[in-house]
Amino acid sequence: AAPAAVASVEAGEDGLHVRFADGAEHRFDACWLRDNCKCERCMSQSGQKHDRTILPGSRALDMLNCEVLDDGETVTIAWRDHHGEEVEYEASWLRRFAYSHGAIEDEQASRAASFYHAERTSSKTFLPEVNFADVMASDAGVWDWVSRLEKDGFCMIRETPVEEGTVKKVANLVGSCSHAIYGETFDVKATPKPINIAYSDKALEPHMDLAYYESPPGVQFLHCLRFDEGVKGGDSTLIDAHAVAEEFKLRHPEHFHILSTVPATFQKDHVDREFPVRMFYQRPHIHTNYLGEVTACFWAPPFEGPLRVREDFVEPYYRAYHAFRTLLMSKEMWDKYGFLFRLRPGDLITFNNRRMLHGRNAFTSETGARHLQGCYLDADTFLNKFRVMSTTMSQDVDILGCDERFGTSSHR
Ligand SMILES: [Fe+2]
Incomplete structure (x- = not known):
């Protein structure tokens, strides 16, 4: 039997x-x-x-x-x-x-284990990657990419054509791009008088994009169209915020409690631009499920507005915030859960915008050009494709647990 x-x-x-x-x-x-x-x-x-x-x-x-x-x-x-x-x-x-x-406990434990990039402990250079030609060639190629992205939180697609619009073409293998306030696709390059810090040559601390949306994008794509040899710096960073938040819970339970209950203000308040924006969303930085496990971590320092909570929560919030940032930026966390790499023209990095915080080092914009083109997919669009493909490809995956990795199952 x-x-x-x-x-x-x-x-x-x-x-x-x-x-x-x-x-x-x-x-x-x-x-x-x-x-x-x-x-x-x-x-x-x-x-x-x-x-x-x-x-x-x-x-x-x-x-x-x-x-x-x-x-x-x-x-x-x-x-x-x-x-x-x-x-x-x-x-x-x-x-x-x-x-x-213990069936549920076992399931939760195996989900938690996959947050920790086990491959990293054996190889510091671990970077999940696939080849553009393979992705375009067959469903098996798409599945290889989609399933790595789901599991590891990100996946590099190498050797993509260095052509504008490629990023959208790849995203459309999964579904329609999100129509965010930046349009269907956006360009990240240093410009004089940038309307957003991303469009400068300054460093960007790890952050989630569009944290001020009710549902921030699930997947972000950044396609490197140009990155001149002469540009010094500009390396990309990724760090697993869910894993860091779990460590934070063990080390600073009181601070963790504050960050998982007191709502921060996420905002983009910028009327004086071509497409005027007044977006505000209040939510705790960290969300947990009914077992207290981290299911989401919202972190976007440049887009955090005035705290609007009862007075006795103000100082505890700032203490907890500082403790989390200190841990997030520590060498120990970066050694365990962080990734640093220099994109080359033709590289297309795809990542879980809700789990992997992304950023970059400062760079020199006088010595050459750096141009990335990006777009987003909604978490639901990606997860639907992932679950449907797991069936068509006959893969036994955790179709209920995958939404925890995208912070869409807060159970709050
Ligand atoms: Fe960003």
């Missing part, structure tokens, strides 16, 4: 106990099983649920009979109120969605 086949079932006061062929045991609450019943009476034709009204402990949830059929592939339950029918559950489905006996 397959490992996910069911060896035996037993209905008890506390739900259904299922023993699988490989020895794993799981318990399922009666209300949960009933809520996930797929019988004709519970589901509409199009697969939506329309009966969610049975209270835990109700007599209707008595399991009168439970059986294992089809060599363990199917479990049937006869509910007291369920017109005497046997309702079927697929064994593989039960196994996949099992939540007892």
Whole structure:
């Protein structure tokens, strides 16, 4: 029998106990099983649920009979109120969605482990990368890129044509670009009197783009069109903010509590530009799920406006903010979770804008040109493509957990 086949079932006061062929045991609450019943009476034709009204402990949830059929592939339950029918559950489905006996904890632990760029400990030069020609050639090439980006938080695409618009062409393999306030694509180059610090030759501390949006972009693309040898500096930086925030929680629990509860102000208040902007969004820097694990970290110092919180939270906020920034900028964190590289013309760096903070070192703009072209994808657009492709490519990936890496599952 397959490992996910069911060896035996037993209905008890506390739900259904299922023993699988490989020895794993799981318990399922009666209300949960009933809520996930797929019988004709519970589901509409199009697969939506329309009966969610049975209270835990109700007599209707008595399991009168439970059986294992089809060599363990199917479990049937006869509910007291369920017109005497046997309702079927697929064994593989039960196994996949099992939540007892530490199943959720194991799942969370394996998600957490993948935050830590394990490959880095063995190789300081670890940099996930794919080749443009491979990405364009087949779905397997797209999947290779998309799945690395999902897992590692970023992926370099090498040897892209040095042509304007390429960045959009690549993004469109996943979906439509986000129409942000900068337009569908934007150009990052040093200009006199820049309207944004990014368009100067100054250093940029690690930050998330568009943190003042209700939903900041999920993926950012930066395509290097020109980077003259004569330009000194200008190296790109990336650091895993989720990993740093987890370390912050262990080292400074009180500060962590403040940064995960007190709302900071993110803003872009700039009316005097071609497309006037007045955007404000208040949210804590760090978001956690119901288990206290970090699911999002919003950090964009140049776009943080006046704090608007009750007076007794002001000083604690600034202390916590300072402690986080100190940790984020420490050599220790950069050695563990940071990346530094000089883009070459033809390099297209793609990264999770909500997990990997990005920045750059200052550079000399008199000695040559540096030109990047960028665009964004919404987190939902990317995650949808990732999940759909995991099915078409028959890859077993964590389709529920992937949104934690994009900070879209705050559970708050
Ligand atoms: Fe940026």
